[in-house]
Amino acid sequence: MKFADRVDKVKPSFTLEMTSRAAELKHQGHNVVNFSAGQPDFNTPENIINAAKDAMDAGLTKYTPGSGMIELRSAVCEKVKRENELVISPDQVLVSNGEKQSLYLACQSLFQKGDEVIIFKPYWVSFPEFVTLSDATPVLIDTSSENNFEPEISQIEEVKNNNTKGIIINSPSNPTGAVWSQDKIIEILKIAEKNDWIVISDECYERLVFDGQNVISQKLADNNDIKANILTCMSMSKTYAMTGWRIGYAFGKVEIIKAMSKIQGQATSCANSIGQAASIEALIGSQEEVENMINIFKKRRDHMVKALNDLPEVSCSVPGGAFYAFPDFGYYMKKSFRGKTILNSFDLCDIFLNEGHVATIPGDGFGAPGYVRFSYAIDEKTIDDGIGRVKKIINDIK
């Protein structure tokens, strides 16, 4: 059968593939340590679950307005005022089936053939695919762990041209966990303002920041009188352990939200009504559980980073947020394990999985050769077990 060209153009999600291979091994009865999870290991807080039950009992089981229930869009405004100190109105908000859909719709609404969109490596795997699916071209810029995975402005100056239409930023980042400095974000916003680029700011991990207060891009822009056109995308998934509920949202200029809403209306009508009702409670109800999760993640982060840095020839910078550590295993590339040459981090992660039953995500897939992503959405005892297995394997690499 002949499929449309876009099916060939888009890459499958290799992070999902790794997770399903780990699940398969587990199903076969193996004791798998899973560092591949892109989601909190906690269950959704009880007050949120109860709000969903109440919503079903009250008959909130029907279509909602396409851009989201007004009560939820108002709750987003309340949250954004309380936590991010920004004043926005409900018509600036679009609720989607997860932030992933908001990001997809943003690219579909804003970019087209001939446009170029700047993305920073290591990138979350979906960014280049969203841009490609909009027929625009992703333009990738390298960063390094020595610089906290932040780009130099000169690198942006070098790649920009008349076709550059937008820039995607993600701090705290998946896969690195890096929280970019405010100065760097301000510099990027200024160059975007000057060149009239749209900034898509993926703030999905904004609450999961461990050292000091995080300030989102739109607030940094306002504080510094930068008029950059920013579309902020946020998610219920990570902050509230609600990945399966599939609710995320975006806010920005009304005209952009309207364009995204128009496409969403034809694609999915609206996001799940029960998830939307639960999200209201998440955003404006008790934040106690969130605080608990943040404290636990912070402890695990410190534990994980120490364990990784104790591995021979491995270095891991301290990630400021999210729940990922992103160590450099570059020393082991081109070396051999039981006669097989390790060409890249895909090969290394295969060995971790097949020989140690440890699931990790290869950095090569995020545009970061030699790096490996370890999620610490697992308890400290399991972290020790998994890192112990990794140590045994790398001791055998010659």
Ligand SMILES: Cc1ncc(COP(=O)(O)O)c(C=O)c1O
């Ligand atoms: C950087 C980043 N953006 C967006 C998302 C999508 O989140 P959601 O579950 O809201 O679709 C993820 C999920 O892994 C992510 O890591």
